[in-house]
Amino acid sequence: MIEIKNLSFAYSGTDVLDNISTAFEQGRVYGLLGANGVGKSTLFKLLCGLLTTKRGKIDIDGYSPADRHPGFLSKIFYIPEDFEGPAVSIKNYASGISSFYSKYDENLLHSLLNDFDIDINRKFTSLSLGQRKRAILSIALAMNTEYLLLDEPTNGLDIPAKAEFRKMVAKAMDDNRTIIISTHQVKDVENLLDHIMILDKRCVLLDSSVADIQQQYSFDVTMQRPADALYCEEGLGGYCSISNNTTDEESRINIELLFNYINSKK
């Protein structure tokens, strides 16, 4: 479990995260949403020990990421939004880092790369952005870490690769894993999420399971503006609205609408 208490971080005087407290539990796939610049990527870097701060505390299964303890580092894998990759083959890169990850599954890597249609002998430097993304995602999943931090994982992926990605993550998910996906491409990953967290600079605006959100709110598209809507936007198909769910029926979450509603309330 990841526990964050009163965490703050600033880049040369500019606050990014300001006194954030929250937690990420096992067995869940989190969608981490937030406007540009609220500190989603910074949070990822703090969680895996790439950045450190004296203000606040992060506890991951008894480890503090800033200590960069090998026992901790072998539990977590982070994929940044832009992964350049070194001038070595995927195969050599994976076997090189695999000594740090005790649960590495070589067969899984082969099968994932095969599903993604990537040759394991290719060098990262010879791959396109989308191919590099496929390669590093395959490596990340094959390392079988308990924590997986994915920053905009679908950026650069073509349409079939996005579907493939969803299947891979769904397959990889189990009760011991925590997967956090930070994205603006909500539609690419929404079926994967069972928990949604909306981050703002100074607080967590929303931290709820998909099931709870569906029970609390009702998402509708209607031709007329609903009178009792909490939030409403006019679009091509009519009025998209959020209202309190007073029935025992559930509707599908419109995450973009939810995001706009939550941000409009702050």
Place this chain on the structure above:
Amino acid sequence: MEYNEHKPIYLQNVDLMQEKILRGDWSEEERIPSVREMGAMVGVNPNTIVRSYQLLEAQEVIYNKRGLGYFVKEGAVARIKENVKREFIANELPQFKAKLEMLGITKDELLKLL
């Protein structure tokens, strides 16, 4: 597969599973994919898929054999048809009826089209 309806994803997955049983892809007393396998098939979080299985189990469409997995229950096809019919009459039919009235389509005209 594409999920784009108004229904929550776990219910859309229920629809998919029911369709598979109605089409005969999964026959009665046959073992169906596990929650994880199903999740991987459709690219959906296993925790979401669990809700689909729970609902279908409560509706006696599937059942769990301890240690062996989930199976289609005997009589599932008939029960699904009943459920889908009830849902059709409650939700789709009124909308269909309203559209007929709006367009001024009479009973005779409709019957000829059917």
